[in-house]
Amino acid sequence: MRLFLVVFLLLSVPCQAIVLTISESQLNMAIKPFFPITKSFEGISATFSEPRIVLDALDDTVEIAVTIRAQQGAEYLLAKGKLEGTLEYDGTDQVLHIEEPGLTELDVIENHMQQADEPIRVLRQTIGKRLPVIILIDFNELNIEYLQMTPKEIDITPRGLMVTF
Numbered sequence: 001m002r003l004f005l006v007v008f009l010l011l012s013v014p015c016q017a018i019v020l021t022i023s024e025s026q027l028n029m030a031i032k033p034f035f036p037i038t039k040s041f042e043g044i045s046a047t048f049s050e051p052r053i054v055l056d057a058l059d060d061t062v063e064i065a066v067t068i069r070a071q072q073g074a075e076y077l078l079a080k081g082k083l084e085g086t087l088e089y090d091g092t093d094q095v096l097h098i099e100e101p102g103l104t105e106l107d108v109i110e111n112h113m114q115q116a117d118e119p120i121r122v123l124r125q126t127i128g129k130r131l132p133v134i135i136l137i138d139f140n141e142l143n144i145e146y147l148q149m150t151p152k153e154i155d156i157t158p159r160g161l162m163v164t165f
Contacts, residue, residue, distance in 0.1 A: 017152065023160040027053045027136055031064070034135055044119045045071045048083070048131070057158045062087050062098060064134065068106070070119045077119060078110040083131065091150050094139040096163070101131045136161075 022030075028051070036049040050067040064083040069076055085101035106124055113119060153164040 018165040020163045020165070021157070021160045022137065022163065024053050024055055027055075027161060030137055031134065035066075037131060037134075039131065042118075042122050043072055044122050046123060047071075048081075053136075054082075055156050055161060057156050060156050062136075062156065062161075063104070064098070064101070068123065070123055072113065072119055075113040077108055077113050077116055079106050079108045079120075079123070081106045081123075083134070085134070087136075087154065087156075089151055089154060095135050096137040096139070096151075096154065096161075098134040098136065101134050103131075137163075 031051050031053065035051045036047050038045060038047045040046070047069045048066045049069070052065040054063045054065055055061075056063070061084060066081050066083060068079045068081050070079070081103050082105040083098070083101040084104045085098035087096070088099040089096050103123065106120065108116065108120065149165045151163045151165055153162075155162045155164075
């Protein structure tokens with residue numbers, strides 16, 4: 001009778017979800033191997049480096065603050081910028097990434113170009129739309145058994161990125 005009662009209680013208790021919270025600093029360490037990103041457009045080479053993730057729980061957004069070096073021949077400029085895109089989970093590859101990251105802010109901090117208007121225009125209009133997917137977390141790399149499951153929910157919270165399995 002006791003065994004039946006224990007089995008009944010175990011079966012009647014709902015399973016708890018497994019929640020993994022990943023802080024901004026942990027995400028920042030995870031994206032470093034994917035930078036710098038260099039793209040060339042219309043004779044301008046732009047390198048995005050020094051990524052820093054900014055999670056905004058109120059707006060439910062993930063931004064990546066970057067340093068941008070745009071070079072045309074021997075001339076260059078340095079800028080600070082922000083990349084923003086859609087947070088997506090790829091169940092096939094088991095990665096959480098930012099899809100179609102685009103440049104949302106651009107502030108020139110050093111200008112060593114005679115005519116910087118054209119490179120700035122190219123940065124604002126062209127490069128932001130064509131950056132590759134930025135991987136935030138590769139769950140295969142974490143090598144934790146329950147992380148092989150597909151997340152049920154991914155939320156941006158004040159404590160970090162909360163992934164529920």
